[in-house]
Amino acid sequence: MVLPELPIGEAVETGVYWLNDNFGFLMDIFSDLIDMLISGFKDVLLFLPPFAFIIVAAILIYLGSRKNLKLAIGSVVGFLLIDSMGLWTLSMETIALVLSSALVALLIGIPTGILAAKNETIFHIVKPVLDFMQTMPSFVYLIPAVIFFGLGNVPGLVATIVFAMPPAIRLTNLGIRQVPVELDEVASAFGTTPMQKLFKVELPVALPTIMAGVNQCIMLSLSMVVIAAMIGARGLGYQVLVGIQRVDIGQGFEAGIGIVIIAIILDRLTQNLTPKK
Amino acid sequence: MGLSGSGKSTLLRCLNRLINPSEGHILIDGDDIATMDDKDLREARRKKMSMVFQSFALLPHRTVIDNVAFGLEIQGISKEERYAKAEEAISKVGLKGYGSSKTSQLSGGMQQRVGLARALATDPDVLLMDEAFSALDPLIRSEMQDELIALQDKLKKTIVFVSHDLDEALKLGDRIAIMKDGMVAQIGTAEEILTNPADDYVSEFVAGVDRTKILTAENIMKRPDPVVSVNSGLPVALQLMKKHGMSSIFVVDADKKIKGILCVDAAAPAAKEHKGIRDVMRTDINIITPDMPIKEIIPMMAENALPIAVINENEKILGVIVRGSILGALAMKEED
Numbered sequence A: 001m002v003l004p005e006l007p008i009g010e011a012v013e014t015g016v017y018w019l020n021d022n023f024g025f026l027m028d029i030f031s032d033l034i035d036m037l038i039s040g041f042k043d044v045l046l047f048l049p050p051f052a053f054i055i056v057a058a059i060l061i062y063l064g065s066r067k068n069l070k071l072a073i074g075s076v077v078g079f080l081l082i083d084s085m086g087l088w089t090l091s092m093e094t095i096a097l098v099l100s101s102a103l104v105a106l107l108i109g110i111p112t113g114i115l116a117a118k119n120e121t122i123f124h125i126v127k128p129v130l131d132f133m134q135t136m137p138s139f140v141y142l143i144p145a146v147i148f149f150g151l152g153n154v155p156g157l158v159a160t161i162v163f164a165m166p167p168a169i170r171l172t173n174l175g176i177r178q179v180p181v182e183l184d185e186v187a188s189a190f191g192t193t194p195m196q197k198l199f200k201v202e203l204p205v206a207l208p209t210i211m212a213g214v215n216q217c218i219m220l221s222l223s224m225v226v227i228a229a230m231i232g233a234r235g236l237g238y239q240v241l242v243g244i245q246r247v248d249i250g251q252g253f254e255a256g257i258g259i260v261i262i263a264i265i266l267d268r269l270t271q272n273l274t275p276k277k
Numbered sequence B: 001m002g003l004s005g006s007g008k009s010t011l012l013r014c015l016n017r018l019i020n021p022s023e024g025h026i027l028i029d030g031d032d033i034a035t036m037d038d039k040d041l042r043e044a045r046r047k048k049m050s051m052v053f054q055s056f057a058l059l060p061h062r063t064v065i066d067n068v069a070f071g072l073e074i075q076g077i078s079k080e081e082r083y084a085k086a087e088e089a090i091s092k093v094g095l096k097g098y099g100s101s102k103t104s105q106l107s108g109g110m111q112q113r114v115g116l117a118r119a120l121a122t123d124p125d126v127l128l129m130d131e132a133f134s135a136l137d138p139l140i141r142s143e144m145q146d147e148l149i150a151l152q153d154k155l156k157k158t159i160v161f162v163s164h165d166l167d168e169a170l171k172l173g174d175r176i177a178i179m180k181d182g183m184v185a186q187i188g189t190a191e192e193i194l195t196n197p198a199d200d201y202v203s204e205f206v207a208g209v210d211r212t213k214i215l216t217a218e219n220i221m222k223r224p225d226p227v228v229s230v231n232s233g234l235p236v237a238l239q240l241m242k243k244h245g246m247s248s249i250f251v252v253d254a255d256k257k258i259k260g261i262l263c264v265d266a267a268a269p270a271a272k273e274h275k276g277i278r279d280v281m282r283t284d285i286n287i288i289t290p291d292m293p294i295k296e297i298i299p300m301m302a303e304n305a306l307p308i309a310v311i312n313e314n315e316k317i318l319g320v321i322v323r324g325s326i327l328g329a330l331a332m333k334e335e336d
Helices: A008-045 A050-064 A069-084 A088-118 A120-135 A138-149 A153-177 A181-189 A194-231 A236-245 A249-272 B008-015 B038-047 B064-068 B070-074 B079-092 B108-121 B138-155 B166-172 B190-195 B200-205 B234-244 B264-272 B294-303 B323-335
Strands: B049-052 B126-130 B158-162 B176-180 B183-188 B248-252 B258-263 B308-311 B317-321
Touching: A008 A088, A008 A138, A008 A153, A050 A069, A050 A249, A069 A088, A069 A249, A088 A120, A088 A153, A088 A194, A088 A236, A088 A249, A120 A153, A138 A153, A138 A194, A153 A194, A181 A194, A181 B049, A194 A236, A194 A249, A194 B070, A236 A249, B008 B126, B008 B158, B038 B049, B049 B108, B064 B070, B064 B079, B064 B108, B070 B079, B070 B108, B079 B108, B108 B126, B108 B138, B138 B166, B176 B190, B176 B200, B183 B190, B183 B200, B234 B248, B234 B258, B234 B264, B248 B317, B258 B264, B258 B308, B294 B308, B294 B323
Parallel strands: B049 B126, B126 B158
Antiparallel strands: B176 B183, B248 B258, B308 B317
16 A cells, blocks of 8 residues: 655645745844844843953852852853853853843743643643644754744744743743642632732742743753754854864864853753742 | 531632532622622622631742731732731731741741731631641640630631531531531531431431530529529428429529528428528539530539529529439430
8 A cells, every 4th residue: 555645844845935935024023133132142241351251240140049159159160261262252152142042932931831821722732832842853943944034143043942942831831730729729719810819829839840941941042052053053052063064173172161161050040040948 | 517528618618709609699798709790709809708728828938927918918008008917917816026937937836827817917707717727736726726716706707617627616616517418417506416416417426526515504404493582481491392392492682693502401490490591591502604514513513412503694593403404414415
């Protein structure tokens, strides 16, 4: 028996081109916004010279992580190492990409997670989409991103947003669904409006879980931003890519260490943002 | 009260519509909670009733005072005013000085005091308490029950208290509804339920109860009939005793105030000497109020064989308790 060959690939291709032809202007606006966001972050991060930045960052990390001195000192050492390897500008570019994509992913992901927790219909629509997004190999996102946005930071960031968003949605949804029934009853019994219940009970109680989602989102952003170098995203990922292409072990390794340092700092910082129970 | 699965918590949650009743009416001040729209319901939940939960259900991210002020915050009351009211509620439940503590640092008993303070802070007309003390240690539970009774003496609110513990229900309840399979099997005072159970389920349910704690002098006293006036002569008194087959008779004045008791073995010889009632009556009688439980009457009976007089606040005699009354009340328990 010969199965008919379903033209799934062709259909998707046609669809993507159709979208590009008809909604290209929207894509352009979106592209400009993303570009502004990235350069905004980059300008802020590169505003101070490295040493001044390191001091300010150490103070902010110390305060933001609820006075975690070890983390602050570790960050200083890490940043100094990055600077000594001559990777400062590239690292700041990577951090700017991570922050931009994580910000957009969270701005879309957290409200979506809240809606999914509140509404079963939305949940049943979102869940298979999330499964799809998370199981699809990350490289695959790069292709439509390139078609819509060409090469460069923007398509890299779009692919990263898509890749990093699922945990934010999932964990926000989970956190709100895990709010104990009695606390939900307390809110209702004292006469809360739905908004009061969300902001005064559900979100604060779900905060540790939501923050785990924020942490995941940022870490996934970082890993994808590196891969997105394949379609022209800048930063340390590009340095790694160049290292691979030229079989330059030293350059690739140094950029790799830079990524690891950024990853550790971002991970520890986001884990320490919420009060421990 | 009822066993688990009898529907008592469901019924309680129908009262503030945490669970929507499928039919019927819930009237508070003439407004039907069951049919009101969301806005009116919110208003009723804010102003008319509040709830205390079995699991305390404190908000873990808030301090004690912010938990207590929660209901007021929801109503949009300014921080200053709600903190003042919350402090007041906190001292009512005996937690003064704990306002800025984290709730997780408090013991179970203290956490439930916070829960109670939170419910009191909005000054509602009705308190809904869902097995509020069930999660506490027996000693703490008993302490909380006593404090709730003391608090209620001052507050005089309507409290709907759900419990699966009969002793707790008998201790706290002015009126008790016993539930079974989602139905109210009987509703009445503790005495009514004990002395006159509506069906086999209720009588089985209350079979193990220590009646001497629940039944009071009022439940077992006999009518003070006859009594003799302090101004009568001894022959009259002796005649009355003989006629009713009594060995003693209470002596009262014109206002039916108790004066003493006259025993036949003292009265008979004195009558021959033409003495008066005042000369031979005993005044060392046991006098009690109608709300004294049998448990406390029994030792008095053991010490003094004379009947006990039950009087009201004006010293007027309301009833008489003899040994037979107590035995009768206790025997009733065996019949069940």
